[in-house]
Amino acid sequence: MTVIVEIIKGAISLISGMCVTTKAFFAPVVTVQYPRQTVNISPRFRGHTKLVADEERPDRTKCIVCGMCERNCPSGSIKKVEGEKLEGEKKKTATVYILNYTTCSQCGLCVETCPADALAFSADYNVTSYKKEDFYYDLIKEFDKRKKA
C-alpha cells in the first residue's frame, strides 16, 4: 500500500515539476543578445576614471593639478599629473593625466579624495586590446575627444 502512495506522490511531484518548466518555457526570455542589444548601465558602475568638465569653463576640466589622487592611489596607477598656470588665471590647468588602467582596481580613492571633484567613473566597459600600452589612458586627451563629440 505504501508503495502505491509513494508512486502517486512521486508522480504528482514529477507533474508539478513539469508544470514549472512549462511556465518557464512560455515565459519571456530574460537574456540580452549582447552585441545587438545592450543593457542600461547603472549610475554607480565603476569603469575607468574620467575628468569632469568645469561648469564655468566647459572646455576645460575641473582638475587643479594638486596631485592628491596620484599620492593616494594604492596601486600607483596614476602615473603622471601635470599642468600649467595660464596667464591671468588663479588655478592651474591640467595638461597631462596618465592613468595605468592595467593595475587600477577601481577602488575609487582618487574620486573620493579629489578636492575639486574633478574625477568620476566612466561607463566605458568595452575595452579590449592585445597591447598593454593601450590601457595607459591620457585622461586629458580623452576629455578633449569627448568635448568634440
Next chain:
Amino acid sequence: MMNEIIQIVGKETVRVVIGLIGVLILVVVNALMLTWLERKISGHIQRRIGPKEVGPFGLIQPIADGLKLLGKEILTPSNVDKPLYFLAPVLIFIPVLVSFIVIPFDVCLQVKDINVGILVILAFSSLSVLSILLAGWGSNNKYSLIGALRSVAQNIAYEIPLLLSILPVIFMTNSLSLKDIVEVQREGWFIWKWQFFAFLIYFIAGVAETNRTPFDLPEAESELVAGFHTEYSGMRFALFFLAEYTNIMIISAVATVFFLGGYLGPFLPGFVWFFIKTYLLVAVIMWFRWTFPRVRFDQLLNFSWKILIPAAFINLIVTGGLLKL
C-alpha cells in the same frame, strides 16, 4: 535504365536499396534537427533563446557543428584497445539503421514489412548495449568503464518492462508486424483502449533505454565526464551522438506505432501524422531532460525491478485474462 536494373536484381532489392538511402538521409537530418530542437527547448526552459545566429532561428547551427566535428583530428589515445575502440562507434550505428527498415511511416511508406517487425527492432536495439560496452572497455579509462557497466545493468533492467509493455498490444492484435498493429488501431488507438498503463511503462522504460535524463547515469557529465564516450572525439563522437538522437526517435516511433495509432489521423496525409506524433513524444523526452534531476543508481534499478516489471506483468495478465473471457 531503371527497368533494366529492376529486371537484373529484382523489384524487392531495388526497393530495399532506395529505402535504405532514404533511411540514411532521414537518420542524419533527424539527428541534426533534434540537436537543434534540444538546444531550443533547453534554452527556452532556462529563459534563454538558444541558437539563433547561424541561419534563420539558428537552423543551420547543427550543420555548422557537424562540419566542425568532421574537420577535427581523429585522436586515438595511447593504450586503448585499438580494435574495440575503432569498432564501437561503427557498431552503435548499425542497429539504429536496421530499426528504421520496419517502421511504417505511411500506408505504403515502409522499406519492408516483415512479419516479425517488432522483434527486429527489439533485437537490434539491444545490440547497442554491446557497442557501449565495447566503447567503455576499449577506451582504457575508468570513467568510461564505469559508464559502460552502468549502461549494461540499466539496459538489462529496462529491456524487460519495455518488452512486457509491448506484449499486451501484441496479444490484442495477434501480429508482430508493425503495419498490422497500426491497421488494427483504425477502431481506436491502444492508448485509449485499455493500454494506457502499458504506454506509461513503455515510455518510462524507453527513456531509460536511450540513456536520457533522469536515467542518464551511463553518461553523467557531472560525475563520469560523459561516461563511455569520454575518450572519443571528432567524427567518432559524432557517431555516438547521432545514434543517441536516433534512438530517441526510434523509441518515440515505436510508441507511436503501438499506442498512438501510427500514421492514422484525419485530414492530413499519414506520414505527417506519424511525424507529428513521433516528434511530440521526442519533445516530451527533451522536456523530461530539462526538468528532472538524475536518479541514484539503486533508485534506478529498484524502480525497474520492484515497480515497473511487476506492474507490467500485472498489466499483461489482466489483458490476457480479459481477452480470454
